[in-house]
Amino acid sequence: MYSTSQRISAVFGLFTTVVFTLCAFIAATSWLFTPEPITEVSIRNVNVVKGRTAYQRSDKSQEYALLKFDLDYDLTSLFHWNTKQLFIYLVASYDTPQTTNEVVVWDRIIQQKTQAKRRVRGEKNKYNVNDINGSFK
Incomplete structure (x- = not known):
């Protein structure tokens, strides 16, 4: 069985991966957006x-x-x-x-x-x- 610290580490690793992917998506869509006021x-x-x-x-x-x-x-x-x-x-x-x-x-x-x-x-x-x-x- 996994220990509590291993479970917390796995959840934190998943969380940082999801946040990093979301930030990369936001940065990529910002380059595609060209406003013309x-x-x-x-x-x-x-x-x-x-x-x-x-x-x-x-x-x-x-x-x-x-x-x-x-x-x-x-x-x-x-x-x-x-x-x-x-x-x-x-x-x-x-x-x-x-x-x-x-x-x-x-x-x-x-x-x-x-x-x-x-x-x-x-x-x-x-x-x-x-x-x-x-x-x-």
Whole structure:
């Protein structure tokens, strides 16, 4: 008769073989999957306004960029058997004399394939767009 440790070793060996085979199958199907998302962004309007920061206690005014944009996206090809949700975001980049800055302007979480195709018109930026120096000049 087999001992308890031999039985546990056999069950553990079977378990690791099954898990390894499943992982190899997942990796192989990932190479076969070629998503082709379709996106199009057009900027409608960019306004730079002056205002005060809400988190500072100074009277210093700062410039903010207010954006309006149109966004068309079809991300249904990204959903497959292992996709639970998508996190999409829109990044605006602008140049200063020192560096190039990138700021997240808008984001959305898509949890179903039915939400993965949409036309957004006249959307405003979700997050404040301001430079660390207080001016975009």
